[in-house]
Amino acid sequence: MAAFVTQPAPDFSATALVNGQFVDNFTLSQFQGKKVVLFFYPLDFTFVCPTEILAFSDAIAEFKARNTEVVGVSVDSQFSHAAWANTDRKEGGIKGLGFPLVSDLNKTIAESYGVLLPKAGIALRGLFIVNTKGILKHITVNDNSLGRNVEEVLRVLDAVDFTEQYGEVCPANWKKGEKAMKPTADGLKAYVAGK
Secondary structure, three states, rough: OOOOOOOOOOOOOEEEOOOEEEEEEEHHHHOOOEEEEEEOOOOOOOOHHHHHHHHHHHHHHHHHHEEEEEEEOOOOOOHHHHHHHHHHHOOOOOOOOOOOOEEEEOOOHHHHHHOOOOOEEEEEOOOOOOOOOOOOEEEEEOOOOOOOOHHHHHHHHHHHHHHHHHOEEEOOOOOOOOOOOOOHHHHHHHHOOOO
């Protein structure tokens, strides 16, 4: 079964590029107790991918402030990841990368998360938010022509924290600091009346 919201995130063990070094047996479960934004992208040295990776990297302090690790995954080798991470941004590279890139060369991770395009042999732009207990709380999957919005990912992380801490639910367009509601008919009425 592919990854599904409310279920444990599929664990994996793979080689990753972490702070410029290769790490064997890199796992998702090593982040137990932290939230994880696990995102898939098609390939290194492409076009939309570096814009996303750099946007996530440039916002890494925002993720850390939310007790969240960011992990990127593609079907490229760790050697390709390293070459790309050593290429200047002005040349289409991702120099200064602030989070791990996992090598899914055998495509099993993308397959277990339901984002593998088998004929193309690459992953769709899947993004998975895992809570501190390893449960999937949010999934989005984009066509590879559509880049993701880092601010929206941060907003959803705030919503995950809020709902888990207070037991309330977050209405449409909710942002940190705004009013939420109790998950009842009376809660909805109180929320609507207060708008």
